Amino acid sequence: MSVQQVHYAEAKGEEGARNLRAFLQALPDLPGFLGAELLSSPAQPELTLVASRWAGEVPPLPLPTDVRAWVFVVLETR
Numbered sequence: 001m002s003v004q005q006v007h008y009a010e011a012k013g014e015e016g017a018r019n020l021r022a023f024l025q026a027l028p029d030l031p032g033f034l035g036a037e038l039l040s041s042p043a044q045p046e047l048t049l050v051a052s053r054w055a056g057e058v059p060p061l062p063l064p065t066d067v068r069a070w071v072f073v074v075l076e077t078r
Contacts, residue, residue, distance in 0.1 A: 004074040007058045009050045011067045017048040019064035024050050032056050
C-alpha cells in the first residue's frame with residue numbers, strides 16, 4: 001500500500017472562508033491529489049477547513065495568507 005497524507009488548512013472569518021474556497025479550487029491540478037472537502041462546524045461557525053487527501057507526500061501548496069495548516073500521515077483506513 002502506498003503512503004497517503006492528509007492536509008488540513010484552517011482559516012477564520014468570512015474572508016478566510018472565501019480564501020479557502022479559492023484554495024480548494026486550485027488543488028485538483030496538483031500532483032498526487034486524491035480529493036478534498038471544504039468544511040465548517042455549527043459548533044465553531046467562525047472556522048472553515050479544507051481537508052485534502054494526497055497520494056504520497058503533499059506537494060508545496062498555495063496557502064492563502066493567515067491560514068494555519070498541518071499534514072498527517074494516514075496510518076490506517078477502513
